Amino acid sequence: MERETGTETVKRGLAQMLKGGVIMDVTNAEQARIAEEAGACAVMALERVPADIRAQGGVARMAPPEKILEIMDAVTIPVMAKCRIGHFVEAQVLEALGVDFIDESEVLTPADEEHHVDKHAFKVPFVCGCRNLGEALRRIGEGAAMIRTKGEAGTGNVVEAVRHARAVLGEIRRLTTMAPEELMTYAKEIGAPYELVCEVARLGRLPVVNFAAGGIATPADAALMMQLGMDGVFVGSGIFKSADPARRAKAIVEAVTHYNDPAIIAEVSKGLGEAMPGLEIATIPTEERLAVRGW
Amino acid sequence: MRIGVLALQGAFLEHAHVLRRLGVEAIEVRLPQHLDRLDGLIIPGGESTTIGKLAVQYGLLEPIRDMARAGKAIWGTCAGLILLSKELSGPRGQGADPPLLKLMDITVARNAFGRQVDSFETDLAVPALDVVSTAEEAGRPFHAVFIRAPRIESVGEEVEVLARLEPATSAGSVRCLNEACPELGRRVAGDGIVVAARQGHLLVTAFHPELTADTRFHRYFLHLAG
Numbered sequence: 001m002e003r004e005t006g007t008e009t010v011k012r013g014l015a016q017m018l019k020g021g022v023i024m025d026v027t028n029a030e031q032a033r034i035a036e037e038a039g040a041c042a043v044m045a046l047e048r049v050p051a052d053i054r055a056q057g058g059v060a061r062m063a064p065p066e067k068i069l070e071i072m073d074a075v076t077i078p079v080m081a082k083c084r085i086g087h088f089v090e091a092q093v094l095e096a097l098g099v100d101f102i103d104e105s106e107v108l109t110p111a112d113e114e115h116h117v118d119k120h121a122f123k124v125p126f127v128c129g130c131r132n133l134g135e136a137l138r139r140i141g142e143g144a145a146m147i148r149t150k151g152e153a154g155t156g157n158v159v160e161a162v163r164h165a166r167a168v169l170g171e172i173r174r175l176t177t178m179a180p181e182e183l184m185t186y187a188k189e190i191g192a193p194y195e196l197v198c199e200v201a202r203l204g205r206l207p208v209v210n211f212a213a214g215g216i217a218t219p220a221d222a223a224l225m226m227q228l229g230m231d232g233v234f235v236g237s238g239i240f241k242s243a244d245p246a247r248r249a250k251a252i253v254e255a256v257t258h259y260n261d262p263a264i265i266a267e268v269s270k271g272l273g274e275a276m277p278g279l280e281i282a283t284i285p286t287e288e289r290l291a292v293r294g295w
Numbered sequence: 296m297r298i299g300v301l302a303l304q305g306a307f308l309e310h311a312h313v314l315r316r317l318g319v320e321a322i323e324v325r326l327p328q329h330l331d332r333l334d335g336l337i338i339p340g341g342e343s344t345t346i347g348k349l350a351v352q353y354g355l356l357e358p359i360r361d362m363a364r365a366g367k368a369i370w371g372t373c374a375g376l377i378l379l380s381k382e383l384s385g386p387r388g389q390g391a392d393p394p395l396l397k398l399m400d401i402t403v404a405r406n407a408f409g410r411q412v413d414s415f416e417t418d419l420a421v422p423a424l425d426v427v428s429t430a431e432e433a434g435r436p437f438h439a440v441f442i443r444a445p446r447i448e449s450v451g452e453e454v455e456v457l458a459r460l461e462p463a464t465s466a467g468s469v470r471c472l473n474e475a476c477p478e479l480g481r482r483v484a485g486d487g488i489v490v491a492a493r494q495g496h497l498l499v500t501a502f503h504p505e506l507t508a509d510t511r512f513h514r515y516f517l518h519l520a521g
Contacts, residue, residue, distance in 0.1 A: 003415040010414045013442045013506050017340050017373070020304040036391050039349060041304055041342040076391045076405060077342050078443065100411035100443070123412045257303050257349055258325060 006123030008145070014078065014100065014125055015146035015209035018042055018232055022222065022253050023211070025049050025236040028067070029074035035239070038249035042078040042101070044234065045071040050107045050154030050290070051237035051276065060108040062090040068097055080127070085294055086112025088121075095124045101146070102126045104139075106293035107153045107236075114295065119143030129213065131164045131291055133171035134190030137200070140208055141193040147206055149230075150291040151214015154237050156278035158221045160291055161214045165228050168210065175201045214291070217242070217275045219255030219268050226259035243273030296520065299324040299333040303349040305341015305374060309505035313513045327358045335368035335496075335520035338375030340442065340503050343405065346374055347393030356396060363398045368496040368520035376499040377403055377445050384448050399497045400451025407446035407488075414442045419458045419502075421491065427514040437509060439490070439502035446501055447489035458491035458500075496520070 004010075021041025026032040027049060035043050047063040048056065062083050072079045078100035083090035085104055090111070094102050104117050106129050116139065119126040125145035130136035136147045149168070151161030171190070178186060178201060187197040199207050212225035213234035222233045235252055242248045251268040258264040286292070298314050300307045302323035311321035314337075324330055336359065338346070350356055363369055371379040378396050380403040408414070418436035425433055437458070450456060490501040496519050504512035 003417040005413060005415045007416055009416055009440055009506060010442060013440055013503060014411055014414065016306045016309060016506065017342070017442055019306060019308070019341070020302070021342060021345055033391075036344060039304075039345045041345045077344060078411065095412065098410045098412065125411065253345070254349070254352070261325075 011125035011145035012208050015127070018078070018146075018211075019209055020257060021232045022249075022256050023080065023232070023234045024239055024249060025234075026071060026240070029070045031240055031245070032071045032074045032079075034246050035249055036075045036077050038246055039253035040077060040249065041232070042080055043071065043075060044080045044082065044103060044236075045099070046082055049237040049240060051156070051241050052154075053107060054154040054288070054290075060084075062087070062094065062108070065093065065097055068094070068099060072098065082108055083117070084108040085110040086115050086117060088117045091117050091122060091126075095122055099124065104128050104144075106150055106290045110293050116142050116294070119145075127211070129291075129294060130168065132167040132190070133175070133200070134192045135294065136168055136206060136210075137190070137192035137196040140196055140206070144208065146209045146211065148211040148213040148234055150294070151212070151216070152281055152284070153214045153290050154279075155215050155281065155284070156217040156238060156241070156276040157281055158215045158217070158224065159281060161212050161216060161225060162228065164214075164291070165212055165225060165230055168206075169229050172200055172205060176204045216252075217278065219251045219265055219272075222252045223255045223259040223265050226256055232256065237276055241276035248272050248275075296320065296334045296517065297322055297332060298517070298520065299330060299336040301336065301338045301346065301350070301355075301375070303341075303353075304345045305339045306503070306505055307339045307341075310337045310339050310372075310513075313505055313510055317510060317513060317517065319517060324355075325353065327354050330355075330358050330362060333362070333367065335370070335516065336362060337516070338369065338371040338378055339505070340373035340375065343374035343377040343393040344391055347378060347395075350378070351394050356394065359396060360398060363396075363497065366496055368498070368516060369398070370498040370500075370516045370519075372500050372503055372505065373442065373444055376447075376501055377405055379497060379499055381451075399492075399494050399499060400454055401447050401492060401494075401499065402449045403445050404448050405445050406443050408441060408444055411443055414444070416440050417460070419490065420461070421458045421511075423455075423457045423493070424511045424515055427511055427518050432511060437504070437511065438507055439500075439504075440506045441490075441502045444490075444501045447492055447499070450489060450492055451494070454492050454494045456489050456492050458489075460488045460490055493519070
């Protein structure tokens with residue numbers, strides 16, 4: 001009997017298997033093993049974590065293939081990697097390397113200031129960032145199999161992730177109360193495909209898995225995003241820029257599983273040492289904010 | 296009927312939704328006390344290393360084994376199949392194998408079809424589902440979704456095979472990842488690979504019935520739990 005690969009069900013399905021889990025940024029095999037040992041459900045292979053990209057500046061690109069392969073060899077959990085917004089050849093390279101998921105990410109320097117990658121053209125699934133429902137549905141319209149908040153990566157400040165999560169979830173709630181004749185006007189207002197607006201109104205949620213990302217640094221941050229209604233979390237700089245990465249990683253994993261149990265969150269939050277140093281969003285010049293990249 | 300769904304990580308809500316649609320009470324299980332008074336347990340798909348580690352940390356392995364010994368039905372899908380198995384074969388990460396419940400007499404290879412780009416959907420013949428099928432459903436193939444799926448390499452005498460992958464078409468070859476196999480690393484036809492099995496009250500599927508609208512496998516599990 002025919003076997004079909006790269007279908008929408010198979011792509012969105014992997015994201016469903018990641019739910020309730022923590023995806024951690026790693027820059028080498030050793031970090032990948034620490035993440036896996038701590039219970040990460042996937043790792044994101046990249047050359048520099050967002051905090052370093054922010055500090056060092058310059059053009060941030062896809063990680064070198066040998067770095068990604070080193071990480072793929074080190075762990076059995078899924079390996080994700082980032083390509084620049086609109087850089088479909090970086091995406092082709094990542095697919096050829098065999099990564100399990102591609103993050104078309106605003107954390108890297110955009111390669112195209114008008115267009116995102118046509119993600120339907122790939123067998124490998126994509127995750128994309130968003131700040132609101134319109135942006136989420138544009139990315140899903142382009143073929144994204146998973147959505148995450150943009151937050152503000154590399155800051156250790158959860159406020160932007162909360163803003164983006166509340167925007168998406170609040171807009172979805174509003175949508176579910178609209179009359180059918182209001183949906184087309186709403187689709188036009190938020191710049192989203194009409195069919196997807198109707199689907200979200202019917203489902204009461206996005207048609208794909210929706211993670212939190214960008215600024216999560218503590219077990220309580222992670223549980224906050226889960227209680228707000230996100231399906232799981234990405235932690236970027238928050239782990240390997242902290243004093244005790246292995247312990248903090250494990251604590252965040254446990255906080256995501258037991259996100260509704262404050263006693264457990266309190267217990268796992270003890271003795272973690274210093275969190276990554278945080279950044280107040282207002283101190284970041286607008287042109288250096290990563291969340292405004294993407295259209 | 297009260298069925299627990301292990302809710303440590305993975306696609307547990309998908310299972311709970313199907314159970315509720317079938318009129319069954321679905322309980323999310325994160326701690327040992329959540330296993331009280333259950334008629335059965337589903338261990339969902341997700342990352343087997345993540346689920347396994349959390350199950351150990353929160354003391355769930357032995358209580359789940361007790362449930363099995365008490366004759367309660369347990370169903371593992373994908374990662375859940377791995378955790379229920381007796382032994383792992385095939386390629387290994389460096390020290391990254393999940394802890395096993397060792398309840399079912401099967402040997403399993405993880406990620407046995409390759410990476411995500413090799414994940415696939417296909418139809419399976421599953422005659423065992425006829426016991427729960429309506430006249431309209433009887434004999435119809437089951438549409439199965441395989442995501443970075445494991446495969447069952449060998450089964451013990453008490454294990455009943457419920458489904459195998461049928462002879463592959465040109466597009467359906469798979470990469471052999473069994474270290475013991477001379478075809479290691481080569482594309483081989485996936486003929487006859489066992490992807491669903493039962494041992495008494497224990498059920499395993501390498502694929503994800505919770506991702507499709509067909510509820511026959513859930514009804515089959517409830518039949519075992521009943």
